[in-house]
Amino acid sequence: MTEMQSSSALPLLKLQGITKSFPGVKALKGVSLELMRGEIHALLGENGAGKSTIIKIIGGIQRQDEGEMVLDGETCHFTSYRDAIARGIGIVFQEFSLVPDLDAVDNIFLGRESRNALGLSRRAAMARQAAGLFERIGVQIDLSVPVGRLSVAEQQFVEIAKALSLDVRILILDEPTAPLTPNEAALLFRVMRQLRVEGIGIIFVSHHLEEIFEICDRITILRDGANVGLTPVASCTMDHLVEMMVGRRIENSFPPKADTAERSVLLTARHLRSRSDAAMSDFDLHAGEILGFAGLVGSGRTETALALIGALPCPGKNVTMHGRDVTLSDPAAALKAGIGLLPENRKTEGLILPFSIRDNISINNLAQYTRRTGLIDRRKEREKTATLMRALQVKAPDDETATVTLSGGNQQKVVIARWLNRRCPILIFDEPTRGIDVGAKAEIYRLMRDLTGEGYAIIMISSELPEIVGMCDRVAVFYRGAISTILEGDALNAEEIMRHATSSGTKPVGPGYAPHHPIGPGAPLHA
Ligand SMILES: Nc1ncnc2c1ncn2[C@@H]1O[C@H](COP(=O)(O)OP(=O)(O)OP(=O)(O)O)[C@@H](O)[C@H]1O
DSSP states (O other), rough: SSOOOOSSOOOOOEEEEEEETTTTEEEEEEEEEEEEOOOOOEEEEEEEEHHHHHHHHTTTTOOOEEEEEEEETTTTTOOOOHHHHHHTTEEEOOSOOOOTTSSSHHHTTTTOOOBBBTSSSSSHHHHHHHHHHHHTTTTTTTTTGGGGGSSSSHHHHHHHHHHHTTTOOOOEEEOOOTSSOOOHHHHHHHHHHHHTTTTTTEEEEEEOOOHHHOOOOOOEEEEEEEEEEEEEEGGGOOHHHHHHSSSOOOOSSSOOOOOOOTOOOEEEEEOOOTTTTTHHHHEEEETTOOOEEEETSSSHHHHHHHHHTTOOOTOOOOOEEETTTEEEOOOOHHHTTTEEEEEEHHHHHHOOTTBBHHHHTTTTGGGGGOTSOOBOHHHHHHHHHHHHHHTTOOSSOTTTTBGGGGGGHHHHHHHHHHHHHHHOOOEEESSSTTTTTTHHHHHHHHHHHHHHHHHEEEEEEESSSSHHHHOEEEEEEEEEEEEEEEEGGGGHHHHHHHHHHSSSSSSSOOOSSOOOOOOOOTOSSSS
C-alpha cells in the first residue's frame, strides 16, 4: 500500500452484495469490491467471471439486480454512463469511444466545447487545456492529427486525458495493455502511478498476472461471478493467485515439445514480402512442428503470413506444399489448399455475432459432419462442439447461446475452437492467447500440441516471448519486415530472439518485448 491511503480511511467506492442475471446466466452472485483513494486495484478472474459486468454496473451502463454501491460514503444509483461520469467515474474500454477523424483536442472536449460570448469555439484555450492534461500525465501527443492516425497507446492516453478533463476520481481500465507493446505498457504504468499519487482510485483489469504484481496494490479475485479472494499484492504469490482464479493448480502450461529429428517438409515459402520495400523472407514448415513468428510489433510477422495465404499482394512469391507448386491467390484458395488463418482481430474478422456458438464453431467445418446423403449429422456436430467447449472452458448456458452475449474472452475461445476443429494441415494462429485467461491458455497450448502430434503444422505469431519460447519448435525472428534468422535447439531462447528482433547482431536493446522498461516522457512509442 505505497501511496494508497490507510485501510481505516473511508473507501472511495464500495460495492456490496451486487447480483446481476442475464437470460440463463447468473453473471454476478453477491459481489463486493472496495477501492481506496490512491489505490490501483486489480480485478482478476477467468473469461466470463464477471469483470466487465461489474465495470458496467459501476459505470451506470447496466443496473444491478440487487446490492449497494456507495461512492464516497453516499449510496448512489446511476441510470446512465453520463450519470456516472458526472460523479467522477471514467472508464477506458477496450474499444475506444474516440472519433477517429477528429484530433485529440476535439475528442477530449467533444460535446462540451468552450465558446466565447459570440458562440465561437475557444480552440486555443481548449488546446492549451489539452496540452496541460498530457503534461500532467507526462506524455507527448501530437494534437494536430486525427486520433485515428495515432498509435493505440496514444489513443488510450487521449481517452485517459478525456477522463481527467472530466475530473475523474475513479478510473477504470479494462484490459488496457492487451493491444500494447511492453514499452507502451510501461509508459501506461508510469501514467497510472502518477494518477495514484494524485489520489485517483484505479480499477485495472488484465490477464497478465505479472503486470498485476508490477503495478497494483490489492487484488479482488472473482470466479463464476462470486468473490473468491481479496489480497494485497505484497502478500500473494503468482501460484496462489492462479489457484484462486481457476480453482486448481496449473503446473506447467507448456506441454513437452515433440522430437524434431525426422520431420518432412510440408510447405516451402520463398520470396515472401511483407511490404514492397521489405527484404524477402524464405522458410520451410515441417509436418508436426510449431514454427513461431516472433518480432516487434510492425516487424512484418502478420503481413508475411497474409502474403503467404494471398490476403496481401505478393508478386513473385513461390509456395509449394508436399513438393508441388500451389497458387495461393487469395485466402479462399489457401483454405482449399489446406492453410487456415486465425486472425488477430477476431471480433471483426472472426465471429458472426448473432449466430450461436455451435454455428460459429461449425461454420467452415460442416464437411466433417455431412453424411453421404448430404444431410448434416447434428448429433456428431453437437458432440464435437461440446468437447471443444469443455476443453476451452467456454462459459455459456449451452451451445445455442448467441456469441454476441458472451464475454470478450469467451468469444475468442469460440473462434479458436473453430480453427482447432477445422483440421487444416497448416494452421496459422495470430496472437492466439491474447485476452485469454491462464487456465484456458494452457488448454489451447495442449490442443495445439495434440494437433502437431497428429502431423499438422502450426505457425504461431505471438508477441508473448514466454509463449514463443515455451511452445515453438523453431522460431523465425522478424526484423524490419523480413525474417532475419530462424532459431532452433539451444539457440531458441528469449535473449537470442530479442537480439535478432531488435537488430542483427547487437545486444538486446528492448522496445517491443518483455520485460517492461520504464521510459522517459515523450519517448517514441514505436520501435
Ligand atoms: N448482455 C449479456 N447477455 C447475456 N449474457 C451476458 C451478457 N453480458 C455478459 N453476459 C454473461 O455474463 C457472464 C460474465 O461476463 P463478463 O463479460 O462480465 O465476463 P468477464 O469477466 O469480463 O470476461 P472476459 O475476461 O472474457 O472479458 C458471462 O457468462 C457472459 O456470457
